[in-house]
Amino acid sequence: MLPGFHVNSDKPKDEFLIPLKLTWTGPLEQENVTYPKPEQIMVGSQSLVVFTGKFQLQTKFQVPANAPKGSAAMLGKLRYQACNNEMCFRPSSVEVRLPVSIE
Amino acid sequence: MFISMRRWFLLPVLTGMVVFGACSSPKSSEAQRAQAKARASRKPAPQFTLTDSNGAKVKLADYRGKVVLLNFWATWCGPCQVEIPWFKEFEQQYKSKGLEVLGVSMDEDGWAAVKPYITEHKVNYRILLGDDTVAQLYGGLDALPTTFMIDREGKFAFTPHVGLIGKNEYVSEIQTLLDEKEETTSARAASPAAFLLSPAK
Numbered sequence: 445m446l447p448g449f450h451v452n453s454d455k456p457k458d459e460f461l462i463p464l465k466l467t468w469t470g471p472l473e474q475e476n477v478t479y480p481k482p483e484q485i486m487v488g489s490q491s492l493v494v495f496t497g498k499f500q501l502q503t504k505f506q507v508p509a510n511a512p513k514g515s516a517a518m519l520g521k522l523r524y525q526a527c528n529n530e531m532c533f534r535p536s537s538v539e540v541r542l543p544v545s546i547e
Numbered sequence: 548m549f550i551s552m553r554r555w556f557l558l559p560v561l562t563g564m565v566v567f568g569a570c571s572s573p574k575s576s577e578a579q580r581a582q583a584k585a586r587a588s589r590k591p592a593p594q595f596t597l598t599d600s601n602g603a604k605v606k607l608a609d610y611r612g613k614v615v616l617l618n619f620w621a622t623w624c625g626p627c628q629v630e631i632p633w634f635k636e637f638e639q640q641y642k643s644k645g646l647e648v649l650g651v652s653m654d655e656d657g658w659a660a661v662k663p664y665i666t667e668h669k670v671n672y673r674i675l676l677g678d679d680t681v682a683q684l685y686g687g688l689d690a691l692p693t694t695f696m697i698d699r700e701g702k703f704a705f706t707p708h709v710g711l712i713g714k715n716e717y718v719s720e721i722q723t724l725l726d727e728k729e730e731t732t733s734a735r736a737a738s739p740a741a742f743l744l745s746p747a748k
Binding site: 462489535 | 621622623624625626627628629653655660664689690691692709710711
């Protein structure tokens with residue numbers, strides 16, 4: 445993210461804020477998603493827990509017993525809501541396609 | 548297959564690819580009275596009809612004769628939350644002088660998200676639920692908060708505020724627009740026509 449911008453963490457303090465959320469669909473089962481440790485910042489008098497800069501999310505998948513062999517793809521959807529200290533942008537999402545090979 | 552079925556995959560996903568445009572710098576006008584646009588150059592605010600939290604239809608045209616602080620916001624918007632206590636204060640302080648604060652929520656989840664928020668935060672001014680049509684009418688509203696100051700004639704009196712600005716900047720603009728009525732009234736009273744219409748002493 446560009447300097448000065450942030451997205452809410454996966455567990456924002458305020459119930460009304462929109463968390464960062466990565467979800468997957470495809471032949472593998474999503475075991476869990478690990479988010480990085482968030483930063484705490486202040487916007488006015490409001491304390492926020494956010495992600496800034498470059499960060500990684502890790503997903504642990506499991507191959508189900510009935511998964512078909514061969515090439516496939518997992519489709520990830522990252523929902524985010526970004527702001528800087530002055531303004532926020534509408535919630536949005538980006539999609540990622542992850543090729544996988546099931547042997 | 549037997550081995551692979553028990554294999555775990557650990558896959559990193561880079562998410563730092565979300566790129567946004569540059570942000571604007573904070574504005575810092577602390578003047579007691581802001582310089583409004585010349586009246587002749589002011590453009591009419593686009594008309595809309597939206598629903599308030601009680602289900603009533605509200606038209607912007609209903610507020611003709613009032614100074615309107617029209618604030619587009621959302622419950623998920625941190626900077627918007629900084630402004631809301633100011634707007635509550637303005638509602639109390641300036642309503643009797645002719646100010647109406649209108650908050651238009653752009654929450655995608657509608658009243659299900661907005662009503663708990665306005666209850667919890669004791670929002671004392673009128674909240675409407677926005678939609679894509681009104682967003683387009685007001686320039687897209689890609690960033691929140693976005694606030695328009697509308698004069699008593701229903702026209703934009705200042706450049707819109709996109710993003711958080713200082714409370715004093717709002718105060719100075721509100722006072723400027725509220726004063727316009729007083730100036731007009733005074734000018735009318737001092738005009739030759741007013742003199743001719745005044746009762747003979």
